[in-house]
Amino acid sequence: xxxxxxxxxxxxxxxxxxxxxxxxxxxxxxxxxxxxxxxxxxxxxxxxxxxxxxxxxxxxxxxxxxxxxxxxxxxxxxxxxxxxxxxxxxxxxxxxxxxxxxxxxxxxxxxxxxxxxxxxxxxxxxxxxxxxxxxxxxxxxxxxxxxxxxxxxxxxxxxxxxxxxxxxxxxxxxxxxxxxxxxxxxxxxxxxxxxxxxxxxxxxxx
Amino acid sequence: xxxxxxxxxxxxxxxxxxxxxxxxxxxxxxxxxxxxxxxxxxxxxxxxxxxxxxxxxxxxxxxxxxxxxxxxxxxxxxxxxxxxxxxxxxxxxxxxxxxxxxxxxxxxxxxxxxxxxxxxxxxxxxxxxxxxxxxxxxxxxxxxxxxxxxxxxxxxxxxxxxxxxxxxxxxxxxxxxxxxxxxxxxxxxxxxxxxxxxxxxxxxxx
DNA sequence: GTCTATATACCGATAGAC
DNA sequence: GTCTATCGGTATATAGAC
Numbered sequence: 427x428x429x430x431x432x433x434x435x436x437x438x439x440x441x442x443x444x445x446x447x448x449x450x451x452x453x454x455x456x457x458x459x460x461x462x463x464x465x466x467x468x469x470x471x472x473x474x475x476x477x478x479x480x481x482x483x484x485x486x487x488x489x490x491x492x493x494x495x496x497x498x499x500x501x502x503x504x505x506x507x508x509x510x511x512x513x514x515x516x517x518x519x520x521x522x523x524x525x526x527x528x529x530x531x532x533x534x535x536x537x538x539x540x541x542x543x544x545x546x547x548x549x550x551x552x553x554x555x556x557x558x559x560x561x562x563x564x565x566x567x568x569x570x571x572x573x574x575x576x577x578x579x580x581x582x583x584x585x586x587x588x589x590x591x592x593x594x595x596x597x598x599x600x601x602x603x604x605x606x607x608x609x610x611x612x613x614x615x616x617x618x619x620x621x622x623x624x625x626x627x628x629x630x631x632x
Numbered sequence: 633x634x635x636x637x638x639x640x641x642x643x644x645x646x647x648x649x650x651x652x653x654x655x656x657x658x659x660x661x662x663x664x665x666x667x668x669x670x671x672x673x674x675x676x677x678x679x680x681x682x683x684x685x686x687x688x689x690x691x692x693x694x695x696x697x698x699x700x701x702x703x704x705x706x707x708x709x710x711x712x713x714x715x716x717x718x719x720x721x722x723x724x725x726x727x728x729x730x731x732x733x734x735x736x737x738x739x740x741x742x743x744x745x746x747x748x749x750x751x752x753x754x755x756x757x758x759x760x761x762x763x764x765x766x767x768x769x770x771x772x773x774x775x776x777x778x779x780x781x782x783x784x785x786x787x788x789x790x791x792x793x794x795x796x797x798x799x800x801x802x803x804x805x806x807x808x809x810x811x812x813x814x815x816x817x818x819x820x821x822x823x824x825x826x827x828x829x830x831x832x833x834x835x836x837x838x
Numbered sequence: 839g840t841c842t843a844t845a846t847a848c849c850g851a852t853a854g855a856c
Numbered sequence: 857g858t859c860t861a862t863c864g865g866t867a868t869a870t871a872g873a874c
Contacts, residue, residue, distance in 0.1 A: 600802020
């Protein structure tokens with residue numbers, strides 16, 4: 427666990443310096459993990475990027491795995507929030523599926539480095555395995571929506587639901603490998619394009 | 633470089649034992665790299681999986697990075713072969729694009745562990761960076777096909793070609809994360825489904 | 839070709855001064 | 857809160873016997 431538990435409460439006056447530090451450490455760490463891979467990133471490299479020493483980092487977090495855990499929790503919480511919002515909606519399964527996919531793209535863009543880290547997990551440690559379990563649960567919930575949409579007749583039924591879900595996620599998740607905010611494509615346009623390609627395909631309109 | 637250069641020449645009589653050994657080492661290594669990540673895989677782990685010692689491995693290859701280089705070369709050579717075959721074909725750009733995508737899916741399934749390793753590279757070492765450069769060249773060639781197909785009118789033009797190519801690859805490449813040969817979906821069916829979803833979309837036929 | 843033993847370097851993490 | 861110095865462990869890779 428982090429040694430600076432109140433770090434997440436923002437706007438706590440002058441004591442906010444600690445919160446900024448933890449956030450800065452986490453941002454730098456996630457960027458380094460994504461650049462070189464989690465295992466290939468040493469605490470020494472993080473210290474170098476932060477312009478401090480290894481010990482200074484250990485004051486803020488209990489270790490390298492703690493940084494990973496905090497980062498993954500942020501990504502997973504944001505994704506799970508999309509499902510929470512979805513459950514409060516009306517509409518048929520097709521509409522709700524579109525809502526979730528759009529929400530996933532938005533989270534992916536908003537917290538790009540954090541979601542990138544999540545999507546590259548290999549399950550080497552217990553922290554990673556627990557994160558993967560949470561991610562699988564998210565995937566399972568979306569897969570259920572896909573099945574409902576299929577039963578409703580809004581999705582084609584000649585391809586099985588599991589394959590459909592996986593190809594959908596494959597397309598969406600791959601966004602972290604190339605999309606960079608601030609480029610020519612806005613997040614809204616990106617979400618539109620993804621959903622349009624997924625549902626209507628690339629071929630010229632029939 | 634490998635110390636057993638003639639290892640690739642198959643069918644060389646009784647001396648074929650060395651070839652088998654190198655192939656076995658490579659297969660085990662690639663599997664381990666995919667399970668734990670390249671950096672997180674130690675030579676000791678490979679020795680354990682092979683039932684020998686670290687030194688025995690160093691007799692066959694010059695080091696851990698040599699194993700990575702051999703594995704990536706195999707995956708890249710197979711993918712590049714698809715483009716070579718494509719250039720000898722006639723037909724419009726749309727047909728040729730479908731041919732390349734189908735070929736990519738087939739290579740991906742046939743050499744699943746090797747392509748998986750390729751797709752997970754981070755570019756930490758020179759070997760990885762050179763492999764990434766070759767992969768980018770492959771991607772660029774396919775992107776060119778996409779543009780031609782767009783100009784021909786066989787692909788929709790309301791989404792830019794780069795985004796189209798990336799979403800296509802995202803869907804195809806994600807196959808390594810879930811597809812397992814020997815399951816209920818044959819490679820041919822998989823290729824059909826991927827191309828069908830990519831071109832016609834998931835929505836019920838209009 | 840494979841083994842044990844080891845050289846050398848770097849890893850994550852800690853101690854203790856300031 | 858950050859520093860230098862260092863611990864114990866493990867990594868890649870090699871030496872030399874067999």
